[in-house]
Amino acid sequence: MAAAAKKKDGIWETVKTVVYALLIAGVFRTLFFQPFWIPSGSMKDTLLIGDFLFVNKMAYGYSRYSCPFAICPFSGRIWGAEPERGDVIVFRHPTQNTDFIKRVVGLPGDSIQMRNGVLYVNGQAATLEPEEPFVEVYDYQGPQRNLPLCSNRPVGLGGECEHERFTETLPGGVEHSVLNAGDGLQNDNTAVFVVPEGQYFVMGDNRDNSSDSRVPRTRGGVGFVPYENIIGRADRIMFSSAGERMVYFWTWRGDRFFRAVE
Template sequence: MGDAVEGIWETIKTVFWALVIAGVFRTLFFQPFWIPSGSMKDTLLIGDFLFVNKMAYGYSQYSCPFGLCPIDGRLMGSEPERGDVVVFRHPVNGTDFIKRLIGLPGDRIQMKDGVLHINDEPVGMEPDGLFIEDMAPQGPQQLLPRCSNDPVGQGGTCEKARFIETLPNGTSHSILDIGLGPNDNTPIFTVPEGHYFFMGDNRDNSTDSRVNQIARGVGMVPAENLIGRADRIMFSSAGKSLFFVWTWRPDRFFKRIE
């Protein structure tokens, strides 16, 4: 009993210090971000808490501390790389989104029967079993997952096919597939200069650059809207509230984001 209490206390202290760090360093270097939806499963789950590296690509008008950076252009930092998981400001409604960077300026992006094509070539895609989760409300919004084996009743097992996708630069990551949907066959998108193309890893449950901004999609994202790169999950909770200790996911604490 004593070991169990000590373990819970150590976990509570870990979460406490993570939140303290978020408060101290948010303005200068990092921005905390809670995952609100399932669009990036299974890389990121609803309830994951992470820090966004605001210096990764240099400061912009949306990541600059105290508003001291120039409005046009960025300071320091490296160029975003294909496969990065990035937090950015939505070009229209101003909310913060997190997606995977798929298309660089000048790229031609298209989905054909659920397979991503970059510059007219299909990316590598290998089956990797199933992603399985409970059919139950998730996170503060109590969202229900979508399943490839629908209909699934409450308490049942929700399944999605998982694949390992390999981008042209050799970056690999997992993606989920429910079945052919409206965004699995698209026209060719040509990424304009100074813009980027983003997609969610949960391909049939993501409103991303495949969706026009008129339809509340992300569309093409200007470089100045990038806030930073997500590198590591710090804390994770599957419950409706952070204080539901029994819903914490310790196996995801400090997990590197691939």
């Protein structure tokens, strides 16, 4: 009888441990960090399809989507920094129930325009320094099975797909890599956008393969991103899988472990 009671107590202790662990994990995910897997190529080559990262949900204070439950003791911008130009953020699409990841290029009150593929912020052009091309295999990629847009097109399946690559320096000095698939493409030239108060203008680093704030929501784009939709800031890649599934560890990219998102 004593042995049976002891066994029962052991099982109960195991169950309690598992429940506590799940509760702690749930609170940790809700309050501090959220995992995010890159499903598309709109942020190449800063972020590749298959990159796995944690989103810092405390970076800007808690918003509707970074902490949607009543357990959060703070809300809005009571604490935490404002998003800055150059930050890579994860946010809930304003009209679709989907999380997106893009780079902040326009702050409230900024005027934003693309002219011949060059980004202008408040009338000042971002500088572009040519770098070595970004090269990848021309094939169907990620869960969306999209083909990359190459600057050396046409390219046959399995061939080398090249992208013109530049180091872009935003007004204020933030540097990051951007890709270009050619001149005169869609969204290389836009009207002037004035960013409303409490909202942000975001773009993908793969400029010719990103549906972002340059594209209105009526055409499947993002439009301006309200602060309330921001989930957090992407700071560091934990690991990256070049295969179809993250669990295929033999496809993990050895050069992307704990890599900072710049």
